[in-house]
Amino acid sequence: MCFSSSPGAIFVIDPARVLAVYRRNLLVWRKLAPASLVGNVAEPLITLLAFGYGLGAFLGEVDGVRYIVFLAAGAICMSTTMAASFESLYSAFSRMQVQRTWDSLMNAPVELDDILVAEWLWAASKATLSGVAIVVVAFALGVTRAPTLLAVLPVILLTGLCFAAIGLVFNALARGYDFFTFYFTLCLTPMIFISGVYYPTHALPPWLEAVSGVLPLASAVNLVRPLVIGEWPAAVVGPLALLTAWTLAAFTLARWLTRRRFRHTL
Amino acid sequence: MSAVLRARGLVKRFGDHRAVDGLDLEVPAGVCFGLLGPNGAGKSTTLRMLLGLTRPDEGDIRVLGLEVPREARAVRERIGVVPQLDALDPDFTVAENLIVFARYFGSRAHAARHDPSALLEFAGLAHKRNARINELSGGMKRRLTLARALVNDPELLLLDEPTTGLDPQARHLIWERLRQLLARGKSIVVTTHFMEEAERLCDQIAIIDHGRSIAIDSPAGLIATHIEPVVLEIMPGRPGAALPPIEPRGAERIERIGDTLYLYTADPSRAAMLATLGDLRVLRRAANLEDVFLKLTGRDLRD
Numbered sequence: 001m002c003f004s005s006s007p008g009a010i011f012v013i014d015p016a017r018v019l020a021v022y023r024r025n026l027l028v029w030r031k032l033a034p035a036s037l038v039g040n041v042a043e044p045l046i047t048l049l050a051f052g053y054g055l056g057a058f059l060g061e062v063d064g065v066r067y068i069v070f071l072a073a074g075a076i077c078m079s080t081t082m083a084a085s086f087e088s089l090y091s092a093f094s095r096m097q098v099q100r101t102w103d104s105l106m107n108a109p110v111e112l113d114d115i116l117v118a119e120w121l122w123a124a125s126k127a128t129l130s131g132v133a134i135v136v137v138a139f140a141l142g143v144t145r146a147p148t149l150l151a152v153l154p155v156i157l158l159t160g161l162c163f164a165a166i167g168l169v170f171n172a173l174a175r176g177y178d179f180f181t182f183y184f185t186l187c188l189t190p191m192i193f194i195s196g197v198y199y200p201t202h203a204l205p206p207w208l209e210a211v212s213g214v215l216p217l218a219s220a221v222n223l224v225r226p227l228v229i230g231e232w233p234a235a236v237v238g239p240l241a242l243l244t245a246w247t248l249a250a251f252t253l254a255r256w257l258t259r260r261r262f263r264h265t266l
Numbered sequence: 267m268s269a270v271l272r273a274r275g276l277v278k279r280f281g282d283h284r285a286v287d288g289l290d291l292e293v294p295a296g297v298c299f300g301l302l303g304p305n306g307a308g309k310s311t312t313l314r315m316l317l318g319l320t321r322p323d324e325g326d327i328r329v330l331g332l333e334v335p336r337e338a339r340a341v342r343e344r345i346g347v348v349p350q351l352d353a354l355d356p357d358f359t360v361a362e363n364l365i366v367f368a369r370y371f372g373s374r375a376h377a378a379r380h381d382p383s384a385l386l387e388f389a390g391l392a393h394k395r396n397a398r399i400n401e402l403s404g405g406m407k408r409r410l411t412l413a414r415a416l417v418n419d420p421e422l423l424l425l426d427e428p429t430t431g432l433d434p435q436a437r438h439l440i441w442e443r444l445r446q447l448l449a450r451g452k453s454i455v456v457t458t459h460f461m462e463e464a465e466r467l468c469d470q471i472a473i474i475d476h477g478r479s480i481a482i483d484s485p486a487g488l489i490a491t492h493i494e495p496v497v498l499e500i501m502p503g504r505p506g507a508a509l510p511p512i513e514p515r516g517a518e519r520i521e522r523i524g525d526t527l528y529l530y531t532a533d534p535s536r537a538a539m540l541a542t543l544g545d546l547r548v549l550r551r552a553a554n555l556e557d558v559f560l561k562l563t564g565r566d567l568r569d
Binding site (some may be wrong): 016021024028031100 | 317319339343347349354355356362367370371
């Protein structure tokens with residue numbers, strides 16, 4: 001199957017080529033999986049255990065549940081977010097700029113849009129894996145055994161897609177790896193602290209809580225937390241719509257910026 | 267003979283700079299066509315336009331009968347590209363590099379995807395099948411890049427400075443493989459600034475400067491048309507010594523570059539006389555493509 005390959009603004013992808021690029025990344029990952037898994041899973045896992053049990057012993061209950069149960073939802077979302085970000089920033093940048101993999105692909109019948117979609121789906125896949133790993137751990141430790149846990153999976157996937165798309169925006173703007181430090185330090189870290197990962201957002205000053213309300217990570221946490229506890233979220237449509245809007249806006253921007261970048265360097 | 271590639275009136279501007287400025291090219295099937303030009307002449311920009319990666323501001327391109335950039339993807343299914351930088355996948359073995367690349371071509375590269383042995387054999391890399399990329403020498407990497415460009419059994423190969431940075435042995439091996447491909451009926455377009463490469467490999471050469479093609483002919487034709495057949499290079503016997511006043515006669519054209527005098531002549535019999543004039547080093551040689559190139563593009567540095 002091969003659609004038109006006009007380099008204009010029309011968005012056309014060839015699913016077979018997207019899959020081929022995705023499989024390329026999968027094959028590399030299979031070779032490096034152990035190290036990669038440690039990075040993506042170990043850190044949120046340690047956070048969950050250290051804070052959940054350690055701090056939880058002092059805190060007792062937060063919002064009516066044991067702290068480790070409260071924190072599990074945050075850890076799931078944070079793990080997903082971090083994995084999506086690392087992959088769409090450092091790894092995608094390596095392939096785009098350092099190894100020139102993207103250039104090679106474009107000498108084959110693969111278009112920039114195919115590559116971008118493949119990178120996006122790939123980063124979201126890795127993110128999903130990292131999020132699910134925390135779900136599995138929380139389940140295995142008996143932190144939660146709620147049947148509603150299954151409904152967490154689509155939220156993880158959407159969160160992965162969202163932060164992968166945001167990562168690709170910054171990837172398109174980057175001149176070097178150092179640039180990503182800004183994103184992690186100035187965007188992601190504050191977002192994690194005000195999105196209800198470690199403590200409820202109602203603990204924030206009202207204006208900051210309002211800011212938190214429009215952030216994608218807060219939406220993800222608001223959806224995942226009740227599901228981990230074993231309840232259905234009071235609001236579903238709002239957070240889902242917000243996450244989707246962030247995802248689509250970020251991907252559209254990432255595509256525009258990436259095309260602009262390649263128009264100049266090619 | 268039909269043309270595998272035809273470009274008319276190509277223009278590409280980067281801001282005020284016209285990187286390609288009204289270029290016409292026509293490459294007949296089955297030939298090796300060289301794009302020769304100094305750095306910044308517009309060779310690489312031209313190649314990227316032929317691939318549909320850069321959109322020309324003016325002009326039209328047809329490759330294998332298809333319109334570029336509109337049908338660029340279909341074109342790239344049927345051609346092979348050896349870029350200036352190898353850009354091999356460092357995480358893969360030699361064989362994996364070929365197999366993974368073949369997947370990007372769909373059914374066109376079915377054979378290579380399932381068994382890259384023939385390509386490895388062709389590239390002289392059968393013994394390195396499972397080696398990692400960082401274990402390969404520069405020449406091996408280049409051969410692997412060439413093999414990678416062949417996964418789809420292309421009708422046309424585009425090579426961007428294929429032997430830059432290689433030692434003579436590696437370079438000759440690449441040339442030999444490219445001649446094998448020509449013998450199999452492939453067409454080749456190659457950019458280079460190695461005159462020897464162009465002279466040995468190419469049936470036709472376009473000399474490009476400032477984004478235009480300033481001469482197109484066979485290597486021998488270019489030499490016959492643009493330059494006298496014999497060159498005498500006259501240097502002082504010791505470096506640093508002054509060149510004694512010489513009144514060369516019989517030379518059609520004389521150039522002085524630093525302490526060296528270049529005499530271009532159709533009648534080399536005067537060379538012997540010059541040699542007796544004193545402490546001089548006289549090098550007598552046949553005119554080559556480099557002389558044509560320097561005459562047409564000038565001797566100024568292009569950094």
